[in-house]
Amino acid sequence: MNTPLIEFKNVTKRFGSHTVLEKVNLQIYEGQVTTIIGLSGSGKSVLLKHIIGLLHPDEGTILFRGKALSEMKKSEISSSLHQISYMFQGNALFDSLTVYDNIALPLRETTNLKKAEINRRVMARVELTELTEAIHRYPSELSGGMQKRAALARALITDPQIVLFDEPTTGQDPVRKNAILSMIAQYQRKFNFTAIMVSHEIPDVYFISNRILALYNKSIVFQGTPEELGNFKHPFTDEVINSLENLQKELTGLYSRRKFKVLNYAQLKHGQADENYCVVVFTLSDMDTVVAGLGHDTAQEIIHAMGLYIDKHFGAIGGFSTRNKANEFVTVLPYSDMTEAEKIMNEFVDDFHKRGISDIWAEAQRRAPSDQCVDFAIQAGIAEGRPVAEIDSIIDSAKSQQKEIGRLRCAAKE
Amino acid sequence: MAENENNQQSLGNNEEYRPKMFLMQPFIFIGEKVIRWINILGTATIFLFVALWKTFRPKQLPKVIAQIYYIGASSTTIIILIGLFTGMVLGLQSYHALSKFGAVGGLGALVSLSLIRELGPVLTAIMITARAGSAITAEVGIQRISEQIDALHTMRIDPFRYLISPRITASIISFPLLTAVFDLIGIVGGYITGVLLLGLNAGVYSHSIKANVDMKDLTDGFIKAIVFAVIVATVCCYQGYFVHTRKDSHGAKAVGLATTSAVVTSCVLILVSDYVVTSLLLI
Numbered sequence: 001m002n003t004p005l006i007e008f009k010n011v012t013k014r015f016g017s018h019t020v021l022e023k024v025n026l027q028i029y030e031g032q033v034t035t036i037i038g039l040s041g042s043g044k045s046v047l048l049k050h051i052i053g054l055l056h057p058d059e060g061t062i063l064f065r066g067k068a069l070s071e072m073k074k075s076e077i078s079s080s081l082h083q084i085s086y087m088f089q090g091n092a093l094f095d096s097l098t099v100y101d102n103i104a105l106p107l108r109e110t111t112n113l114k115k116a117e118i119n120r121r122v123m124a125r126v127e128l129t130e131l132t133e134a135i136h137r138y139p140s141e142l143s144g145g146m147q148k149r150a151a152l153a154r155a156l157i158t159d160p161q162i163v164l165f166d167e168p169t170t171g172q173d174p175v176r177k178n179a180i181l182s183m184i185a186q187y188q189r190k191f192n193f194t195a196i197m198v199s200h201e202i203p204d205v206y207f208i209s210n211r212i213l214a215l216y217n218k219s220i221v222f223q224g225t226p227e228e229l230g231n232f233k234h235p236f237t238d239e240v241i242n243s244l245e246n247l248q249k250e251l252t253g254l255y256s257r258r259k260f261k262v263l264n265y266a267q268l269k270h271g272q273a274d275e276n277y278c279v280v281v282f283t284l285s286d287m288d289t290v291v292a293g294l295g296h297d298t299a300q301e302i303i304h305a306m307g308l309y310i311d312k313h314f315g316a317i318g319g320f321s322t323r324n325k326a327n328e329f330v331t332v333l334p335y336s337d338m339t340e341a342e343k344i345m346n347e348f349v350d351d352f353h354k355r356g357i358s359d360i361w362a363e364a365q366r367r368a369p370s371d372q373c374v375d376f377a378i379q380a381g382i383a384e385g386r387p388v389a390e391i392d393s394i395i396d397s398a399k400s401q402q403k404e405i406g407r408l409r410c411a412a413k414e
Numbered sequence: 415m416a417e418n419e420n421n422q423q424s425l426g427n428n429e430e431y432r433p434k435m436f437l438m439q440p441f442i443f444i445g446e447k448v449i450r451w452i453n454i455l456g457t458a459t460i461f462l463f464v465a466l467w468k469t470f471r472p473k474q475l476p477k478v479i480a481q482i483y484y485i486g487a488s489s490t491t492i493i494i495l496i497g498l499f500t501g502m503v504l505g506l507q508s509y510h511a512l513s514k515f516g517a518v519g520g521l522g523a524l525v526s527l528s529l530i531r532e533l534g535p536v537l538t539a540i541m542i543t544a545r546a547g548s549a550i551t552a553e554v555g556i557q558r559i560s561e562q563i564d565a566l567h568t569m570r571i572d573p574f575r576y577l578i579s580p581r582i583t584a585s586i587i588s589f590p591l592l593t594a595v596f597d598l599i600g601i602v603g604g605y606i607t608g609v610l611l612l613g614l615n616a617g618v619y620s621h622s623i624k625a626n627v628d629m630k631d632l633t634d635g636f637i638k639a640i641v642f643a644v645i646v647a648t649v650c651c652y653q654g655y656f657v658h659t660r661k662d663s664h665g666a667k668a669v670g671l672a673t674t675s676a677v678v679t680s681c682v683l684i685l686v687s688d689y690v691v692t693s694l695l696l697i
Contacts, residue, residue: 053567081570082570084568085568086568095556095562109569109571
């Protein structure tokens with residue numbers, strides 16, 4: 001693999017007699033979304049503050065593009081850190097400045113740009129983060145979500161190459177959390193920055209992360225992809241991931257991917273060797289168009305309502321579902337063959353045509369009203385699995401069978 | 415540190431050394447306090463000089479003007495009010511005292527010299543401490559505990575240049591100006607009681623001022639005002655900026671305690687330094 005953008009080698013940090021980080025080793029690569037997960041108070045924010053230079057290690061080395069920060073000249077450190085922006089957990093917006101002034105502050109204070117150019121750049125970020133109506137308001141007059149967006153706009157105003165997000169979804173409801181994560185993922189793709197995020201929003205962060213770092217007991221115990229984390233056997237899994245996933249189940253009604261797989265495995269174990277099951281994969285197509293037309297909040301409300309609708313329908317007949325990707329749900333119908341599953345699906349599709357799609361739209365509109373309307377379609381595909389087969393391959397097979405089961409037509413609604 | 419503790423423990427366990435340790439305790443206590451105060455004084459001095467140095471960086475003028483408006487212009491009303499009544503009560507008391515010696519003609523000189531040399535700078539500084547100094551500590555303290563100062567670091571904006579320097583510079587400019595306003599209004603206050611209410615001749619009052627107040631009196635008053643400005647601004651900014659290092663409390667409570675501490679320390683230092691500066695100016 002390439003030289004890591006940021007690397008920690010045996011980094012230890014103590015506050016008095018209390019050790020927060022102990023011999024931490026990690027690598028963060030350029031152009032990726034890397035998420036550091038761990039329980040509250042485990043030292044995630046402390047780790048992040050070492051990257052931006054707000055804290056310095058007591059022992060160990062931090063390397064930036066392969067070069068130790070401790071060996072760099074002051075000007076080199078300054079230029080390295082200049083590429084980094086930081087979004088604080090509590091936003092750290094200046095409460096005596098308006099949203100506009102908060103976003104413009106880094107440009108006014110650190111560049112010699114003309115007023116008109118600063119205004120152009122600020123307004124571009126304001127539009128991007130959907131804050132046009134709030135620019136003359138003070139942070140205390142904004143909702144939590146808007147404050148997050150203002151902090152994000154300020155973090156992005158200098159076109160940083162690396163953005164650090166310290167628990168960007170803290171204090172938000174489940175839908176808003178996903179809206180913020182979706183927004184981060186969208187901007188990361190658009191501006192191609194390296195995102196380093198601290199979060200305990202498991203499993204939601206998996207949908208947008210390329211790499212996961214697990215901080216447990218003062219050290220990094222796992223580095224890898226979200227899929228690899230699924231096969232990771234460690235006390236961290238039981239103590240941290242499971243506890244956070246259980247919380248997630250209570251909030252959304254859907255199982256986490258890990259729980260979903262465990263449940264699937266348990267069903268198969270209790271069933272007969274020749275008892276097949278079916279997997280249905282639902283996808284909200286054109287997610288980017290929906291986000292562009294309706295905004296992150298409404299888009300996430302649609303996803304949320306869609307998940308609840310699927311769970312309500314299939315949960316009643318013994319099925320169980322999970323959110324597999326940002327815009328994808330997977331449902332398992334245990335002890336069902338293809339014929340039975342197709343019959344169940346036909347009933348679902350009938351109901352979906354009659355009221356499902358309009359209910360989803362109405363629910364999304366009720367919770368996050370939007371003046372706009374965007375056509376969107378929901379696709380579904382079924383595949384039959386045998387107990388010996390890996391569920392991931394059956395999911396792939398179901399995806400390849402997907403066809404449109406419903407479409408919201410704005411013209412028809414008008 | 416650990417070695418020192420071990421030594422103390424071993425001394426404490428030794429019967430022979432116990433009486434000596436008992437005798438040493440007050441000196442240890444005083445020594446620790448003195449070292450702590452010297453540390454704070456050193457840090458505050460560096461804090462002041464760094465802030466002053468950063469005044470001369472680009473883009474500072476608008477921030478200094480904004481702070482002059484906040485610390486100076488917005489305090490004018492209260493300074494006028496306090497100055498007026500101080501002058502009036504000074505005129506009233508002095509008139510009755512002077513009349514016992516048949517020297518009411520010196521009322522103008524007494525009122526104006528008292529105000530220009532002493533009461534003007536001191537009362538102005540105390541009033542600005544109460545009004546603007548406490549606000550500076552609270553504002554900077556809240557910015558510290560809500561990570562706004564850390565945010566400045568991450569944006570590569572020097573918090574000293576952005577927050578501290580304009581406040582200290584604005585104080586140094588505002589204090590003498592407000593002192594001048596206080597002196598002037600105070601003299602008018604003395605005129606109101608002495609001339610308008612108690613019947614002293616207006617010409618006698620003004621002549622007494624003109625004959626007795628010279629340039630040195632004015633300069634000494636303004637020197638004091640500048641010294642008080644440096645003290646008040648440094649103490650108030652320092653308390654707010656380092657609020658997170660307080661060991662007695664955290665968060666909002668720490669900001670409250672820092673604000674109280676800033677006002678009390680400033681007032682005490684104003685009076686102590688007033689004596690020291692007066693002594694030096696009289697040499």
